[in-house]
Amino acid sequence: MGPTEAAHVNTRAGMVHVALSLNHHDLSPMKSKDRLSTIVPGVPLDDKNVIIKALNLYRKKTGSDNFFWIHLDKKVPIGAGLSGGSSNVATVLWAVNQFSGGLATEKELQEWSGEIGSDVPFFFSHGAAYCTGGGEICLPQVVEDIPPPIPLDMPMVLIKPQQACPTVSNVQRLRLDQGSSVDPLTLLEKITQMGISQDVCINDLEPPAFEVLPSLKLLKKRVLAAGRGQYDSVLMSLSGSTIVGIGSPEPPQSVYDDDEYKDAFVSEARFLTRRENQWYTELNSTTSSFESPADLSPTWKHHCRNRFSRTLAVCLR
Numbered sequence: 027m028g029p030t031e032a033a034h035v036n037t038r039a040g041m042v043h044v045a046l047s048l049n050h051h052d053l054s055p056m057k058s059k060d061r062l063s064t065i066v067p068g069v070p071l072d073d074k075n076v077i078i079k080a081l082n083l084y085r086k087k088t089g090s091d092n093f094f095w096i097h098l099d100k101k102v103p104i105g106a107g108l109s110g111g112s113s114n115v116a117t118v119l120w121a122v123n124q125f126s127g128g129l130a131t132e133k134e135l136q137e138w139s140g141e142i143g144s145d146v147p148f149f150f151s152h153g154a155a156y157c158t159g160g161g162e163i164c165l166p167q168v169v170e171d172i173p174p175p176i177p178l179d180m181p182m183v184l185i186k187p188q189q190a191c192p193t194v195s196n197v198q199r200l201r202l203d204q205g206s207s208v209d210p211l212t213l214l215e216k217i218t219q220m221g222i223s224q225d226v227c228i229n230d231l232e233p234p235a236f237e238v239l240p241s242l243k244l245l246k247k248r249v250l251a252a253g254r255g256q257y258d259s260v261l262m263s264l265s266g267s268t269i270v271g272i273g274s275p276e277p278p279q280s281v282y283d284d285d286e287y288k289d290a291f292v293s294e295a296r297f298l299t300r301r302e303n304q305w306y307t308e309l310n311s312t313t314s315s316f317e318s319p320a321d322l323s324p325t326w327k328h329h330c331r332n333r334f335s336r337t338l339a340v341c342l343r
Contacts, residue, residue, distance in 0.1 A: 057093065064098040076111045079142050080118040087138050088129040094122065103291045105190025107264040109149075115142050116149030120305055132303075140167045145264075153299030153306070156214065175218040178297045181275040184268050186291040187245060191235050191266035199234030206230055222272050227259040235266040242267050245287075252278030270295075 060081050062071045073079060077096055084090060096118070102110040119135045130138075136150035147167045148157055154174040159167040206228045213226045236243035242262065246269050250260045258273035268291075271277065275294040281287045300306045 060093050061095040062098065063096070064100060066098070066100045068104065069098065069100060076115050076142055077118055080115045080139075081122065083138055083141060084119055084122050084126075084130075087134070088123075088126065090122075090126045090129060092122065092126050094125075103186050103190075103268075105192070106184075106186045106268045106291065107191065107193075107262070107266045108184070108268055109145055109264065112143045112146045113149055115139055115146045117305070120150075136169065152301070153297070156211070172214070173218075174297065174299060175214060176222060176297055178299065180222070180272065180297060182273075182295045183271045183275055183277050184263070184291070184293045184295050185245065185249065185271070185277055185281060185287070186268040187241065187287060188289050189239055189241060189267060191239050191242065193265040195238050196231050196234045196265045199237055200231060201234075202230075204233070222258040224259045227261045227272070229262050229264075231265050232262045235262060239267060241286075242269070245269050248280055248284075249278055252280045 060078055062075055062077055064071070069075065071078075073082065077098065081094060085092070098114075100110070102108055104110075116135075116139055119139055120132075123130050123135060132150055136147045139146035139150065144159070144167055145157075147169045148155055151169050151171050154172050156170045156172050157167065158170075208228065213228065216226050232243075232246075236246075246260060246262065249257070249269055249271055253260065253271060253274070256274045256276075256278065257271040260269065260271050262268065263270050277292050281290060281292065298306055
């Protein structure tokens, strides 16, 4: 949720970073103006795009005069509730800070990033965090690193129908008095001690999302029914419209057999963490991370939430 959309929502949640190898970025320096390009229709290329907002924010905060060209090969579906835009912001801030000589600390980048989106600061955690707050009008975002409560090799499957779920509509329909009363820390403790189960995976945005998109509720029911014993839990991602099956990388056969889902986005995913002063790396990558611009190689890879793979082609002079 962006800062405006989440202005009246106070959230407390445990969040984990998910790997999903999809989005690629080529990034090179420019002399006087940022340039963003993509072949994906419907993606804004001006300052409405959060990538350009991230570049502008970095220059505003640090006084840097560096400009960049970025080509985005976006394959994560728009409106999937997978925080693709937010992970883009965090990745761009971290990368340009490296290219600019480390003018800011990671803590500063984390704090600044909340000006663009309420969930962006999470990506500056190490991959698992307890997050509180929900928009600057309500409470500031606080991200507390925690040990991964789930095995990193836990498989998942993501299923997103063609229909998107507007975040603003979901938040407007959210009734806090009808949400879960269970303390998220209690749920986190239970997950840590006993593992994932259906009763500990709670998303208060599911009811309003299912009002906006009844077919999404039906999809969750179908996955639950078809995957009995296959998944430890089935839930909706953030504000939707992706249904997540935890415990198996395969969707139920009904997703393949039903014509209603012939155009659905289906992908395997896994959890992901990062080390101090390093960015997220591909699970099977042998590429070493670096701590300063001097360590940059001509081409390097790193991943962000939902296996958002980014390749940044660096040509610094």
